[in-house]
Amino acid sequence: MPEPSLLAGFIAPLEVHTNPQSLLWMFPLLLSIAIIYKATKLRVLFWKRFIREVVVLFITISLFMIAVGVGLNVLVWYLTG
Amino acid sequence: MKPRSPTENAFFMVTVGLLAWAIPGAGHFLIGERRRAIIIFVTIALTFATGLYVGSIGVIDPVNARPWYIAQIMASPLVGVLANVTRSGQYAVYGRAADVGQIYTSIAGMLNLLCILSAVYMAYQGRGEVIGTEEDEHA
Numbered sequence: 368m369p370e371p372s373l374l375a376g377f378i379a380p381l382e383v384h385t386n387p388q389s390l391l392w393m394f395p396l397l398l399s400i401a402i403i404y405k406a407t408k409l410r411v412l413f414w415k416r417f418i419r420e421v422v423v424l425f426i427t428i429s430l431f432m433i434a435v436g437v438g439l440n441v442l443v444w445y446l447t448g
Numbered sequence: 449m450k451p452r453s454p455t456e457n458a459f460f461m462v463t464v465g466l467l468a469w470a471i472p473g474a475g476h477f478l479i480g481e482r483r484r485a486i487i488i489f490v491t492i493a494l495t496f497a498t499g500l501y502v503g504s505i506g507v508i509d510p511v512n513a514r515p516w517y518i519a520q521i522m523a524s525p526l527v528g529v530l531a532n533v534t535r536s537g538q539y540a541v542y543g544r545a546a547d548v549g550q551i552y553t554s555i556a557g558m559l560n561l562l563c564i565l566s567a568v569y570m571a572y573q574g575r576g577e578v579i580g581t582e583e584d585e586h587a
Contacts, residue, residue, distance in 0.1 A: 376501050377500050377501055377504060377505050378504055378505060378506075378539055378540075379504050379539075379540055380502065380503050380504045380506075380540060380541060380542065380543065380545035380546060380549065381501070381502045381503075381545050382545065383502065383543065383544040383545040383548055384544065385543070385544050389544050389548070392502070392548045395495075395498065396495065396551070396552060396555055399491050399492075399494070399495040399555070399556070399559065400555070400559065402487060402491045403487075403488065403491055403492070403559040403562060403563065404562075406484050406487045406488055406491070406563075407484075407488075407562055407563060407566035412481075412483050412484055412487075417487075
């Protein structure tokens, strides 16, 4: 019996190349982390405030990760160049 | 509402913890934090499912990737059921997709661990009973 296509997606890996674009997979994960952190941290959860705080945290973590990536890249370039 | 005895309170906290592990967000739901529960369930389920979709269910590997598996099973005991399916090693898992899948599923598990602790702490404080109502009134 042929397997349904949706389930087939879960039994074979997607094609993810080892290129700089693959680092973009980091951002959905950072969003999840920001959402869960704020969902557990906020004392009272109002939608508008929650969304605002999640966006601010997501941008902060993203900028930090980009800065770390650039910093490490420069370090490797300096050490091996 | 009649305050719980220490034994009842301990039993309630254990129940909240176990339920939060079994179904992400269920612990918060039990203590009346329904909005948090929905956010937690949707986010953790989506993160975990994305990891499985990208890397295949082969990323759950209790034999060759035990440390990752310990993080993954924090998402739910159902991961153990999946591990029994993948134990035979018949599911392909390789390359960058495997890394992405493993990281997504493990982070989902770690995030659920944070939610379990949060739910138990809120149950200990009796917060859900007050704040859950407060949120509903201002919705």
